[in-house]
């Protein structure tokens with residue numbers, strides 16, 4: 001090799017390492033010793049270090065890149081990533097196939113079966129054979145650009161293999177599943193538990209968490225795998241005629257594809273194959289939660305089409321939950337962000353379907369009492385798909401008399417304050433709103449994906465900030481000292497800069513995210529969205545009466561009271577003031593707010609079924625034009641708009657002499673052709 005130009009030596013080393021990687025990570029058939037592999041890898045790295053101009057992004061040394069400067073960008077999927085319908089038994093499978101036959105207008109359907117690995121779907125785009133970018137499924141339309149993290153997964157080829165049969169297309173989007181093998185998952189959890197952390201509940205969660213690490217170095221340290229199950233689209237290249245041939249093509253391009261896909265010609269065959277997978281499931285190195293059944297021919301797939309984001313040409317046969325017996329060693333209490341005391345079962349570790357289960361959820365004290373679960377009991381535990389393991393029942397016959405009946409603590413296990421259980425609710429609460437456990441959980445929630453989504457601000461970092469005394473409430477997250485952070489062990493300049501960038505982005509998030517982030521009891525993403533739409537700003541909501549909050553469609557009495565109470569609490573108001581002072585946006589940039597608001601000053605009440613709008617649509621449209629939409633008729637009401645089968649509101653309006661309008665008038669109000677002076681507008 002000494003006489004060859006350096007570029008050729010480098011190319012030869014890369015080809016060799018790529019081949020070894022492929023054999024090891026895709027074929028599961030290593031052909032060299034670790035030492036030999038490491039030697040070649042080191043040699044390549046040294047040559048590249050000495051000749052940086054020869055480094056290319058598809059070199060095997062380039063799997064770990066830099067963290068994105070400002071969190072993950074959004075990626076729009078050119079072809080939506082659909083989801084799958086489910087069937088749970090033979091009858092449902094038959095019914096699905098019957099509907100398919102009818103839609104396709106044929107008497108027979110060619111199927112392909114393949115195992116359903118429980119991970120998360122991603123789309124990888126290759127341009128001229130090189131991995132250009134990759135994204136998570138997200139909501140199916142928009143995902144996140146996690147290219148740098150995907151590049152660290154060894155079973156994802158950085159470049160496609162040349163094949164005789166298939167030319168490399170200009171652009172191809174390959175879809176598949178990122179997952180974690182059972183053994184890798186167990187080992188990772190062991191490490192986490194040893195380090196005193198919370199283990200992941202299942203391989204799917206741990207794969208998802210690992211792929212969303214802001215620094216690719218962290219993802220690289222997590223043992224993730226990938227298999228391909230379809231293509232999204234091909235540009236300037238031949239597309240096979242069937243799903244099975246697509247899998248063969250992907251295999252030829254160098255992907256690991258779903259294990260043992262099979263063509264079947266009848267539902268009987270499909271069902272037999274489902275049963276075979278069910279029997280094999282425990283012996284597989286990865287978790288499968290069912291079998292995916294697809295119609296093979298693309299022509300038929302097209303004829304069958306898609307209904308509500310689920311293709312008619314595919315479905316998943318979902319396996320039943322697996323149950324095992326173990327011993328309930330203890331019940332521990334964690335304190336949630338709203339102060340709830342959550343009982344968790346600590347189990348004698350038990351292998352359920354190849355995964356070690358150490359904990360199970362117990363929901364609340366009533367549930368424990370109802371199932372008569374005692375500490376020391378033998379219990380039946382079940383795991384299904386990606387849900388948290390559950391205790392099905394205690395085996396009373398196995399009792400020895402040493403079991404202990406559990407009762408919820410009267411004092412918070414974290415801060416020692418009294419706990420309380422209100423009438424009509426199942427949960428017990430810690431009464432101390434500044435309980436450190438609540439703060440921790442509140443902050444985890446505050447930065448989480450459905451809230452302000454601060455990339456890189458993980459639970460461990462939050463724990464450190466709290467322990468260092470740097471953070472006492474959510475607002476403190478916006479006034480961190482990044483120079484100090486850069487000095488923390490394991491962080492450094494780069495991580496501190498990245499963190500700062502994500503925190504800056506979080507300041508400008510839409511209002512619903514902030515409302516969700518605040519952790520107001522009973523407010524989730526959905527209600528936060530409704531409240532944000534209606535009130536437009538924290539200030540608006542702060543000033544709202546219970547009645548006004550209650551008038552938001554979808555908001556009930558308990559929720560309205562809870563929102564109202566939240567804004568009466570001086571501690572909460574202080575945090576909000578601090579957020580504002582730190583530059584966090586407390587209002588939505590509403591375009592309408594600069595637009596005309598012809599209905600300002602009018603208070604309208606809707607009742608009955610409207611012809612052209614749903615109630616929320618009508619309310620939103622009216623309030624965006626400046627009207628106040630109220631839930632009840634009073635002297636202040638300008639008009640009642642009544643659809644079909646109106647309630648007593650019309651009677652009340654008539655008693656008070658308030659105009660009652662209908663669908664036609666509503667349409668006219670919204671398109672601006674209604675004479676507003678008729679309902680008292682000056």
Ligand code: IVH
Nearest residue numbers: 082084114115116117120121229258292311
């Ligand atoms: S095909 C329209 N094939 O299951 C078809 N999905 O529940 C879309 N999955 O989002 C999916 N193994 O994340 C397909 N062999 C397989 C799969 C598979 C696992 C996942 C995938 C998908 C989800 C749907």
